[in-house]
Amino acid sequence: MTTHKLMFKLLTATALxxxxxxxxxxxxxxxxxxxxxxxxxxAMLYMAKEAAKYSDGDxxxxxxxxxxxxxxxxxxxxxxxxxxxxxxxxxxELESFDKEYKAFSMPxxxxxxxxxxxxxxSKIGQxxxxxxxxxxxxxLTYYDAGSRSFYAKKPIRSPADxxxxxxxxxPSPTAVRMVQLLGGNPTPLAFGELYTALQQGVxxxxxxxxxxxxxxxxxxxxxxxxxxxxxxxxxxxxxxTKVWNKLPPKDQKALKKAADESMxxxxxxxxxxxxxxxxxxxxxxxVKFIKVDKAPFKKAVQPMYQELKQNxxxxxxxxxxIEKAQQ
Ligand code: GCU
Numbered sequence: 001m002t003t004h005k006l007m008f009k010l011l012t013a014t015a016l017x018x019x020x021x022x023x024x025x026x027x028x029x030x031x032x033x034x035x036x037x038x039x040x041x042x043a044m045l046y047m048a049k050e051a052a053k054y055s056d057g058d059x060x061x062x063x064x065x066x067x068x069x070x071x072x073x074x075x076x077x078x079x080x081x082x083x084x085x086x087x088x089x090x091x092x093e094l095e096s097f098d099k100e101y102k103a104f105s106m107p108x109x110x111x112x113x114x115x116x117x118x119x120x121x122s123k124i125g126q127x128x129x130x131x132x133x134x135x136x137x138x139x140l141t142y143y144d145a146g147s148r149s150f151y152a153k154k155p156i157r158s159p160a161d162x163x164x165x166x167x168x169x170x171p172s173p174t175a176v177r178m179v180q181l182l183g184g185n186p187t188p189l190a191f192g193e194l195y196t197a198l199q200q201g202v203x204x205x206x207x208x209x210x211x212x213x214x215x216x217x218x219x220x221x222x223x224x225x226x227x228x229x230x231x232x233x234x235x236x237x238x239x240x241t242k243v244w245n246k247l248p249p250k251d252q253k254a255l256k257k258a259a260d261e262s263m264x265x266x267x268x269x270x271x272x273x274x275x276x277x278x279x280x281x282x283x284x285x286x287v288k289f290i291k292v293d294k295a296p297f298k299k300a301v302q303p304m305y306q307e308l309k310q311n312x313x314x315x316x317x318x319x320x321x322i323e324k325a326q327q
Contacts, residue, residue: 004164005212007124008246012207012270013114014208020316024058025057025058025060026058026060026247026251027060027061027062028059028060028061028062028066028085028086028239028243029061029064029069029084029085029086029136029235030044030048030061030062030063030085030087030088031064031067031068031069031070031075031076031084031086031087031088032044032063032064032065032067032075032088032089032228033065033066033067033068033071033072033074033088033089033190033191033192034065034066034088034215034216035065035109035215035216036065036066037215038211038215039211039269039270039272039273040088040143040145040235041065041265041270042061042268043089043143043262043263043265043266043269044061044063044237044262045063046261046262046265047061047096047258047259047262048060048061048062048063048262049310050257050258050261050262051255051258051259054192054253054254054255054258054280055251055254055255058242058248058251058254059247059251059254059255061086061151061271063310064221065180066192067085067190067191067192071095071190071192072087072089072090072190072191073093073096073171073190075087075089075234076089076093076097076137076238077241077295079136079137079238079240079241079295080097080135080136080137080240081136081242082136082240082241082242082243082321084240084277085240085243085276086140086237086238086239086240086243087143087237087238088143088235088236088237088238089235089236089238090145090170090174090233090234090235090236091104091105091142091233091234091236092104092105092170092171092172092181092233093170093171093172093238094132094238095172095173095174096171096172096173097132097135097137098131098132098135098137099239099312099315100128100132100318101128101132101236101313102172102173102174102315103128103306103315103318103319103320103322104232104233105115105172105174105175105205105231105233105304106174106231106233106304106308107178107230107231107297107298107304108230108231108294108301109231109232109319109322109323110232110326111321111326111327112190113144113232115326116232116234117267117327118326119148119322119325119326120142120234120263120323121265122325124318124321124322124325125142129141129142129236133241134241134294135241135244136240136241137238137239137240137241138238138239138241138244139236139237139238139253140237140239140256140259141234141236141237141256141259141260141262142234142236142237142263143234143235143237143262143263143266143270144234144235144263144266144267144270145209145232145233145234145270146209146210146211146270146274147209147229147230147231147232148207148208148209148224148229148230148232148233149179149207149208149209149226149227149228149229149230150162150205150206150207150225150226150228150230151203151205151206151207151208151212151213151218151219151222151225151226151287152165152204152205152206152222152224152226153204153221153222153223153224153251154224155224155226155288155290156205156224156226156228156290156292156295157290157292158225158292158296158297159182159183159296159297159300160183160192162179162182162183162184162205163183163184164183164184164185164201165185165204165205165320166183166184166185166187166202166204166205166239167179167184167186167187167191167203167205167206167207168185168187168194168197168198168203168206168207169186169188169189169207170188170189170191171189171190174189174304175188175302176188176228177307178230178231178301178304179207181300181301181303181304182297182300182301183300184205187203189203191216193215194206194212194216195216195218197216197220198221198222199220199221202210205221206218207230209274210225210272210274210277210278210281211274211277212280213277213285214276214277214281214285215224215277219281219286219287221286222287223288224287224288225281225287225288225289225290226290226292227289227291228292228294229288229294230295230297230301231238237259237262237293239255255263274298279281292297305319306310
């Protein structure tokens with residue numbers, strides 16, 4: 001080897017070492033149940049890129065969409081025992097794993113999107129993310145999932161129209177109670193089973209945000225979306241406590257920073273994609289959007305607040321704090 005070549009080899013070797021300031025890299029697998037076209041997938045790709053950058057290449061996050069690694073429930077169980085590093089779940093689903101998340105499923109809790117963001121970023125929101133540490137997972141950040149409304153093969157204009165209908169809900173006791181009070185028959189099902197369940201009439205209706213109509217194609221089988229907007233339930237990015245505890249503090253910081261930034265990325269993506277979803281559902285899929293008087297819906301679910309006060313005063317206090325912190 002000539003001196004020239006040797007010098008070149010040494011230089012490139014130094015440059016490569018120089019790229020990474022530490023001697024290890026870890027790959028974290030992240031599971032979620034939405035498709036690659038969903039804004040939350042794009043927000044998490046952004047998070048992965050930022051996490052790699054802030055950790056100087058230590059953190060590599062590999063995202064598995066479409067419930068490839070299991071339903072939200074299954075993924076959360078894997079996260080709890082450390083077999084899976086991360087998952088994107090939803091506060092309604094998490095209620096069965098850590099009860100503080102139940103607060104977010106209380107109907108008509110948030111006045112609007114700005115107040116919703118204010119609470120999520122406040123001390124209250126950040127404490128809820130930490131509350132599940134001993135349950136085997138830690139919340140890293142929240143993602144916008146719009147507001148949830150009922151949709152079906154027939155128009156729903158008031159709670160009376162829900163009477164006797166089989167309505168798919170998330171596996172969440174709060175969602176079950178809400179639908180009962182509105183007069184429907186709640187049927188908990190995993191998200192991935194819902195399209196077929198609607199198509200085959202296993203359920204008559206569901207409730208979700210507008211992207212469910214387009215990205216998950218529910219608008220093909222349910223042509224009426226009633227804008228009752230009964231809840232704003234955030235998605236939640238979680239990491240296994242076991243995995244988190246093994247990360248050096250500098251990488252924990254990098255990951256939290258990337259996660260927080262991806263929440264704001266999602267805010268922008270959501271605003272654009274939710275509008276697109278409404279247009280597509282209306283214009284290409286023939287879904288009718290129905291304006292409803294929310295008052296009778298609100299009235300029907302009010303007993304949930306009294307019930308919570310009686311059954312779980314501590315959690316009621318949290319809900320009350322969330323209500324009072326809004327303008
Ligand atoms: C939302 C949320 C999903 C969840 C779904 C559901 O779309 O983003 O995480 O699974 O609701 O209704 O199950």
